[in-house]
Amino acid sequence: MEYKGIYKTLSNDKYHAEKDHLSSSNLKMLLKDTDKFYKEKILGEGEPLKGAFLDEGNYAHSLILEPHRIDDEYLFFDGNRKAGKDWKAFEAKHKDSGKIILSAAQKTKVENWVESYKKRPEAVDLVKGANNEFSLFSEMAGVPLKVRADVINIDKGYIADVKTTASDPDVDTFRFTVEQYGYDLSAALYVDLFSRRYEKEFDFYFIVLGKRTQTCEVYKASDLTLGKGRKKMLTALKLYKTCMENGR
DSSP, X not given: OOOOEEESSOOHHHHHHOOXXXXXXXXXXXXXXXXXXXXXXXXXXXXXXXXXXXXXXXXHHHHHHOGGGHHHHEEEESSSSSOHXXXXXHHHHHTTSOOEEEEHHHHHHHHHHHHHHHTOHHHHHHHTTSEEEEEEEEEETTEEEEEEEEEEETTTTEEEEEEEESSOOXXXXXXXXXXXXXXXXXXXXXXXXXXXXXXXXOEEEEEEEETTTOOEXXXXXXXXXXXXXXXXXXXXXXXXXXXXXXXX
């Protein structure tokens, strides 16, 4: 299937399975390691990301953005550790379910993170009344691109992204995290593609859940942050076109 334009109900799995468009993660990888980008994106030889951190992050997103999908996408093991006879029996029983399995300890841990979100009115207000998980397939400078907004309010003109962080979520530490993980590039790409699609300006917010502190902070991306991200984004697009024109 060829994707183009806005998809309001496209599943997360189908979005990530689509390979013809570049995501912000692809652009960040390209800037860091062109060989890795070529191997994983062009040749399709990359291994899918796995791990407890990913499962827990997905569960936090689901609790905040799509709680109605919890039963369809998750299973919960009563034990605190994924080990022992009971775990092996549970795993064998559900191995073909396609669902994410969390231990009781993981479930409780993530739900504590989300409690911090519920106690932060600014974060709750951003999510309340907005749309979730809008996927947009577009292009820029002749490069096919895709974005998936955690939260988007078209009428009020903002996009919000839910982040979980092992670092403290205070403003100075998160500023470093934004730089470290290229969140500025992602924000700029989302803002630019959705602004062009809807022919209006969008603001961008980070809803940050601190794993260690169990606190929630909300930050609006500044013009400076978006400008830095846009510079990285345009550099990545130029590099991609050069690599494709030169056969890598």
